[in-house]
Amino acid sequence: MLNIHCPNCGVTAEETEFHAHGEAHLKRFGPGSTDDQFESYLFMRKNPKGVHFERWRHQNGCGKWFHVARCTMTLEVFGSYSAQTYTPPQEIIEKIQHRRPDWSAEAEAS
Amino acid sequence: MSEPVTALKGASDTSGIAVVTELGPTGMITLRGDLSAKPVIKAAVTASGVTMPEKNHCATEGTGGLAWMSPDELLILCAYEEVHQRLADMQSRLAKIHALAVNVSDARALFQVNGPKAREVLAKLAPVDLAPDHFTPGMFRRSRIAQVPAAFWMPDAQSVRIICFRSVAQYVFDVLNVAAQDGSEVGYFNA
Numbered sequence: 028m029l030n031i032h033c034p035n036c037g038v039t040a041e042e043t044e045f046h047a048h049g050e051a052h053l054k055r056f057g058p059g060s061t062d063d064q065f066e067s068y069l070f071m072r073k074n075p076k077g078v079h080f081e082r083w084r085h086q087n088g089c090g091k092w093f094h095v096a097r098c099t100m101t102l103e104v105f106g107s108y109s110a111q112t113y114t115p116p117q118e119i120i121e122k123i124q125h126r127r128p129d130w131s132a133e134a135e136a137s
Numbered sequence: 138m139s140e141p142v143t144a145l146k147g148a149s150d151t152s153g154i155a156v157v158t159e160l161g162p163t164g165m166i167t168l169r170g171d172l173s174a175k176p177v178i179k180a181a182v183t184a185s186g187v188t189m190p191e192k193n194h195c196a197t198e199g200t201g202g203l204a205w206m207s208p209d210e211l212l213i214l215c216a217y218e219e220v221h222q223r224l225a226d227m228q229s230r231l232a233k234i235h236a237l238a239v240n241v242s243d244a245r246a247l248f249q250v251n252g253p254k255a256r257e258v259l260a261k262l263a264p265v266d267l268a269p270d271h272f273t274p275g276m277f278r279r280s281r282i283a284q285v286p287a288a289f290w291m292p293d294a295q296s297v298r299i300i301c302f303r304s305v306a307q308y309v310f311d312v313l314n315v316a317a318q319d320g321s322e323v324g325y326f327n328a
Binding site: 043 | 193
């Protein structure tokens with residue numbers, strides 16, 4: 028069971044109060060994009076064994092969205108941060124690197 | 138005027154370790170807007186008759202109350218008969234502000250669990266740390282009761298009040314009674 032902190036209302040609760048909504052930081056490709064871009068935007072998701080950034084919603088609480096960085100293998104939650112970001116903030120990256128020295132945000136992006 | 142009727146017509150169960158009661162019709166107004174804006178705070182305080190609560194807290198006094206629901210949402214409690222007047226007054230105060238106020242009195246049900254074991258009954262159903270030093274009277278928490286969303290607070294150390302959607306009122310009443318059934322004390326919070 029994951030213990031998740033909601034940065035919007037400041038509540039830390041277990042995962043049944045929240046709902047996961049898949050991979051975070053997707054770039055939208057809409058009208059005018061190529062078929063390949065649109066397909067990858069719609070269907071192609073990362074499925075890493077390790078660090079993963081996700082969108083979560085505080086379903087049974089304040090109802091707001093936010094981002095969570097967690098490990099899909101150990102289920103460790105590194106931290107949560109505002110939904111109004113395009114990339115993970117430095118503070119979260121440092122927290123992940125503290126626990127996973129081999130992990131880097133650059134390798135993640137490629 | 139037609140007579141207001143609550144979801145369970147004030148059902149009550151006194152057979153268990155705590156008394157579960159559906160409270161009578163209560164005026165509830167949802168207010169959404171920028172909670173740091175002075176006109177919004179002023180409208181909420183005037184309509185509820187209590188002071189502005191902190192984040193994750195509520196302020197209640199008699200039938201009036203003000204609860205912090207989310208970073209942009211407040212719940213105003215008042216007497217059922219006064220809700221239309223208070224809403225109209227609020228809407229005129231907020232006419233020039235980007236805010237939304239809606240009467241949700243008939244969309245909700247309000248329960249009270251009363252007795253020394255009230256805290257324990259709630260702790261069986263909600264995934265929230267309800268230890269006496271963690272969840273204190275005055276705090277307000279939106280979470281779930283078994284399978285449905287609910288919000289609750291403790292007016293005093295012996296009672297819990299729970300707000301849920303009217304459509305799940307029977308479910309919440311039943312599940313509270315199961316958690317409060319006779320002989321089901323856990324005694325976890327007694328130490």
